Amino acid sequence: MRIRWIVLLIVLLVIALPVVQLLRPIPSITATPILASDAQVPGQVSIRWPQQGEAALEVLGIGEMGHFGSNTPLPIASVTKLMTAYLTLKKYPLGVGESGPELTMTPKDVQVYQEDVAQGESVMKVVAGEKLSERQLLEGLLLPSGNNVAYILAHWIAGSQSAFVQQMNAEAKKLGMTHTHYVDASGFNPGSASDAQDLLKLFNKVIQIRAFRDISGMAQATVPVAGTIYNVDYNLGQGGIFAGKTGSTPQAGGCFVFASKKMVDGKKATILGVVLGQEGLQPLMNALNEGVSLSEQAQKMIRVVQVLPAQTPVAQLSVPWMSNPITVTTTSPISMVGWPGMTVHRVVHLDSMKAHSIAVGQTIGTVTVIAGNQKISETLTAPTSIPAPSYSWRLKHI
Numbered sequence: 350m351r352i353r354w355i356v357l358l359i360v361l362l363v364i365a366l367p368v369v370q371l372l373r374p375i376p377s378i379t380a381t382p383i384l385a386s387d388a389q390v391p392g393q394v395s396i397r398w399p400q401q402g403e404a405a406l407e408v409l410g411i412g413e414m415g416h417f418g419s420n421t422p423l424p425i426a427s428v429t430k431l432m433t434a435y436l437t438l439k440k441y442p443l444g445v446g447e448s449g450p451e452l453t454m455t456p457k458d459v460q461v462y463q464e465d466v467a468q469g470e471s472v473m474k475v476v477a478g479e480k481l482s483e484r485q486l487l488e489g490l491l492l493p494s495g496n497n498v499a500y501i502l503a504h505w506i507a508g509s510q511s512a513f514v515q516q517m518n519a520e521a522k523k524l525g526m527t528h529t530h531y532v533d534a535s536g537f538n539p540g541s542a543s544d545a546q547d548l549l550k551l552f553n554k555v556i557q558i559r560a561f562r563d564i565s566g567m568a569q570a571t572v573p574v575a576g577t578i579y580n581v582d583y584n585l586g587q588g589g590i591f592a593g594k595t596g597s598t599p600q601a602g603g604c605f606v607f608a609s610k611k612m613v614d615g616k617k618a619t620i621l622g623v624v625l626g627q628e629g630l631q632p633l634m635n636a637l638n639e640g641v642s643l644s645e646q647a648q649k650m651i652r653v654v655q656v657l658p659a660q661t662p663v664a665q666l667s668v669p670w671m672s673n674p675i676t677v678t679t680t681s682p683i684s685m686v687g688w689p690g691m692t693v694h695r696v697v698h699l700d701s702m703k704a705h706s707i708a709v710g711q712t713i714g715t716v717t718v719i720a721g722n723q724k725i726s727e728t729l730t731a732p733t734s735i736p737a738p739s740y741s742w743r744l745k746h747i
Contacts, residue, residue: 377703389692404545418626426598428594443487465537530543548606549623565593605622606622706734
């Protein structure tokens with residue numbers, strides 16, 4: 350009897366064990382990213398920077414190309430007027446062809462003009478009772494760089510220059526301009542200071558305003574009393590430069606913030622540049638020339654670059670019933686507008702592996718390359734089929 354029970358138990362075990370093995374849940378296929386999140390385009394940017402002061406280059410919507418200098422605040426002269434124009438247009442936007450509200454010049458405005466003339470400042474002549482539109486005032490601010498116009502706009506926007514300066518510093522803080530401090534609306538006071546990289550943060554916003562681009566890109570304009578006023582940027586148009594703002598005082602030296610453009614693969618790349626603290630017999634001319642040089646050099650560097658080659662390993666599929674993992678690679682290269690040495694961010698998104706088999710070419714996720722506003726994705730597919738585990742493996746697997 351005992352032997353019969355033992356035999357029966359063995360028979361039951363022989364039958365039950367395979368059944369239990371076959372009823373056990375099949376372990377899942379797991380997908381793991383193996384692509385580094387950040388990478389650089391092969392090569393490096395080679396820029397001949399100014400030998401003094403500070404400078405920086407950026408491509409709008411893509412990122413910074415590089416910078417030069419100590420990143421310490423320097424007097425920025427009339428480049429200060431970028432913030433004055435920005436706050437004006439932020440409060441009173443101008444559409445294409447619009448002139449905006451009209452202001453009547455007061456005896457106080459004339460007094461400020463006369464005081465600025467006496468101090469040798471850059472000005473635009475005004476007389477009491479003269480009516481100037483917002484657009485005309487911005488032309489006077491940005492072309493001949495009228496310090497008295499900065500005063501007029503500050504009082505119009507905020508009621509006083511001190512209140513306006515508070516708005517300037519609050520906006521600078523909001524934009525992350527940690528090395529920037531304003532004490533006036535014109536920049537004649539050397540206490541208004543910034544650095545090259547901070548100014549790129551502001552210029553990145555200002556250059557996207559159509560009215561600013563249109564006005565600062567004018568060679569000249571005509572206003573009622575002053576007549577024809579001319580753009581201080583006499584290099585406008587050189588090196589592809591189409592907009593910007595100059596500045597020059599004995600304390601600041603020559604300063605220049607500019608925007609230029611290059612067509613790359615049918616798309617417009619906008620280059621932003623800053624030059625500060627240029628000295629010499631003609632500091633402003635030196636700053637303008639350095640700006641043209643930086644623009645031309647940047648244009649040579651910007652091109653369509655490959656940011657992720659074909660056959661780049663992106664992920665691994667671990668299959669419990671297969672001895673080796675399966676590597677998933679890109680099938681096509683990804684390219685975008687950039688330059689040698691540019692940093693790109695790469696994101697791998699993998700689908701959850703719920704099935705126990707995968708067909709060759711089946712979508713398993715995506716890889717996305719990001720550089721500023723540029724974002725390009727590629728679908729990831731299985732390079733080979735993965736069959737479901739065999740009965741033999743399921744019986745033997747513990």
